[in-house]
Amino acid sequence: MEIHIVGGGLAGAEAAWQILQSGLTVVLHEMRPLSTTPAHKTGDLAELVCSNSLKSLSPDSAPGRLKEEMLALDSLIIAAGKAAQVPAGQALAVDRAIFSNFIESKLASHPSFRRVGEEVTQLPSPDEMLARDEWWIVATGPLTSAALASQLEELSPGHRRLYFYDAIAPVIAADSIDLEQTFRASRYDRDTDGAASDGDYLNLPLDKAQYEAFIEAVSTAEYMPLHKFEETRYFEACLPIEVMVERGPNTLRFGPMKPMGLTNPKTGHRPWANLQLRMENVEGTMYSMVGFQTKMKWPEQKRVFSMIPALRDAEFLRFGSVHRNTYLNSPEVLNPDFSCKLSPRLFIAGQITGVEGYTESAAIGLLAGRALVAKARSESFLMPPRDTVIGALAHYVTHGGLGEFQPMNANLGLLPPLERQRGESKVSKKARQCSAARERFEEYLSHP
Template sequence: MKKALIHIVGGGLAGCEAAWQCLRAGHEVRLYEMRPHKMTPAHSTGDLAELVCSNSLKSMLPDSAPGLLKGEMQALDSLILEAGAHAAVPAGQALAVERTVFSRYIREALESFPGFKRIDAEVTELPPVGEGEAWIIASGPLTSQALVDQLQGLCPDSRRLHFYDAIAPILETESIDESIVFRASRYDDSGDGDYWNIPLNKEEYEAFVDAVIAAEKMPLHEFEDVAYFESCLPIEVMIERGRETLRFGPMKPVGLIDPRTGHRPWAAVQLRMENKEGTMVSMVGFQTKMKWPEQKRVFSMLPGLKDVEFFRYGSVHRNSYLKSPDVLNPDLSFKTAPRIFLAGQITGVEGYTESAAIGLLAGRAARAKVQDADFLMPPAGTIIGALYRYVTEGGLGDFQPMNANLGLLPGLPKQRGMGKPQRKALQCAKSREVFAAYLAQLSGSSQNYQQGEQGNAQAGL
C-alpha cells in the first residue's frame, strides 16, 4: 500500500473520525486545531471532539434513524461510536456520554498511532495539494472567517449559508430539590429512571411561559438573517409559535407520573445526566437565548430549582455551512480542488453522529484517492448513504441542515392494513438489508455487519 500524508482541519467529531479512518489505513495524519489559542463562541476548551451542545448522541432504538446510523457506523469501525460506548451514562433509550471521558478516549485513540500529529494552529490558507497528499476540511459550523474566505474561493458560484443554533444549560444536581423533582423515564415504572423530572401544574406552567416572554434576550446583529434549525429551537422561539408549544415539545408530560400526586403533571421539564457520577444534569430541549442573569432568575422559578446552581448557561450562536450539492464531487471533494475534501456539519448535516458519519466517509474517500483507488459510497437505501446523497445532491426546495431521518430513505409501497409502526419497522429492516449488501460489496462478506450488530448489543447501542 502507498503511504500518504493527509491533512485534516478541525478537531471536532468529523475531523477525529476522518483521522481515525485514515490512520487505520496506514497513512500519516496532521490534524490542525486552532483551539485553545483561538476559541469559538461555543467551545470552552481545546479538547478534541468537545461536545458543545447536548451530551446526547440520540436514540439507540434499532427501528429509528439515529439507531440505524449508529449500527452502520459501528460496522464501519467508527471511533466516535467506540468512544460513545466507553463514555456512556444512563439516558434511557438514548446514547448520552460523559463529555471529558468521551473526549479523552478519542484523543488517546488517535495518539496511539505514531503517524498522528496534532498541530495547534489556525489554518488561514489552503496550499496547493500534491499527488501524495490530501486535505479534509472538517472545521465545523464555527469555522474562522479566514478559512471561510478560503473555502469561498473554492466555490465561487455558490453562496455560503448559515443558521442559528442554541445550547441548553447544565445544572448542579446537588442544588436541585429532590423532594419535588423525581426520577423516572417515560412509561418506565421499574424503579428509578434515568431522568430527573420537574413537574409543573397549569398555573406554574403559565407563569413560566410569561417569565420567558418578558425576559431580556441576547441581541443579534440587525443585518443578520435569523434562521434557526428546526430541531434545536430556543424555547423563546417555540413560545412565539403558541403558548402550548412547550407542552407538546420539551415539556411534554406524557408517560410521567408525579409521585407526590399520583397523577400526570400539566407539564414537565426533563434533566439528563451529564456524567456517570450524576453530579451534573442538562435541561433537555431547553436551548435559550435569554441573557445569563435572566436564565438564573427564570429557571429558578421552576419547582425544585429555587436554589439551583449553573455549571453552564445556555447560549445562541451562528453556524455556517456550504451549499454542498453545488460545490462537491460525488466523493465529497471540491469540484475545483479534487484533493480537498469537505466533512462534518459544514457540509449541511446537523447532529453529532451525522457530522461524524460524513467525516467517516470523507476519511475513507480521501484515503482511497491517495492510493489511486476508488471508494464505493453507501447506497441511498442506508441512512449513512441517504445523508451522503443529501449532501452531494440536495433535495427538494432550499438546501438546509438535515438530521438523519427515515424520510431520507426510499419510500415503501403502501399496503392495506399496515399501520405506521409496521411500515417504520419494515423500512428499517429493508435498510439493514441494503447495508448488509453494501458491506458484502466492500469486503466480500456481510460478516463485519453481523459482528457490528453483535457489538452494538454488547455495548448497549
C-alpha cells in the first residue's frame, strides 16, 4: 500500500506526519521550488505565506481550544509552532524559518517518508488507485495549480464545483447584536421562496445622518492591499462594499443597504438605508451581513461596522475578506471523513476544503490523515464530536451552513449554542463554552 500526498503546505505536512505515526509510508509531492504559487517565496514545507501568527493561545477562545485539541492529537504543526514561538502576547507567533525547518527535519528524518519535487497535474482514477493499492490526499491549498484545479472540478457530482474567489461578508455572534435596534422582516414580507413570511432577516435600519456618517467612514477606512495576482478580478455580482461606495454615496442604498419593501415597525416608515443580517447556521448563533464583502482591515471592520446602532457591541466571529482562494463545494463533494464521494480512495485536506487559516488547514490535514489510515486498514474512525472545536470545524466543512458554502475559520459560533445565564458576562459565557468543549474532547480521547 502506498499513500501519496499532493502539497507540502500546512495541511499536507500535518497529514503526512499523522500517517507516518501510524507506521504507513508517505510519498509527498510538492511542486515548489521547481514551480511556485503567486504567494509562496521559498521551497520550504509548510511555508507561512503571510502573517507569522497562528492566532490566539487563550484557552477560552476557539483558536486556543483548537490548538489544545490538535496538540492532544499529536499535531506536528502545533509542535512546530511551540518550538518556533516568538513573544506575541496571547498569540502563537513564530519565527517562520525555524517553524518550517522543524517540520522539514521531522518529516525528512522519518524512514518511511519520501519527498518528490514535482507538480502533480493528473490524479490517478479511482480504478487505478484500487489496482495499484494507492491512497491519495490532495492538500494543494488556496493557490492550487491550474491543471490540478481543473481536474478537481470533475469531483463534483452536481452543479457547483470549485470556487476561485472568496468574497466573504463578516459573521457576527447572535448574542452580541442589540435586538432593540433591529426588526425582523423579509423584503415585501416574502421569504426567499417568495412565500408570505414573518421575516427571515434581521433588519438594521439607519437614518440619513447615520448612513452618511457610515459612508464617510467606509470611504476613509484602511484596506488590505491587493496582491498583484488579484487585481481587477471582482465579480460584478459580489463587489466589495468599498468599491460600491467609490461609485457614489448612494450606491449602497441601491445595493445591499436598500430599504425597498421594508417598513420599520417602530417608526412606521421605510428606513433611509437598511442592512440585512441572515442566519448563518440552524442553531441561530451566527448571523452574516448580507452583501457586505470587504477588504477593509480587520480592526477597521470592527470600528466602521460598530457605527451601525445594532452592532455597537458586535462580536465578529469572522471578518469579511475578498481574495483568491480555490476551494471545493465540500458538503457536496466530500464524505464526512474527507474522502471524495466520486473517488473513495482520494481524500482532500486543508484550505481547499473550505476552511480559512493556517491552523484550521492543518487541523483538517490532521483529521484527513487519520481518517485515511483508518479507511485503508478497514477500521472505523470516529470524528471528534461537534461540540469540540476541531469537530465543529470538520462538521461545517462536510455539511455546510444555511446559505451558499463559504470558507470558515474556527469560532465559538460553530459550537452548539449555550444560553447565557442571568447576569453572566460574554467573557464568562465563552469560558463556559470552551470548558464544555474541553470536557467533550477529553471524553472523546478516552473513548475514541
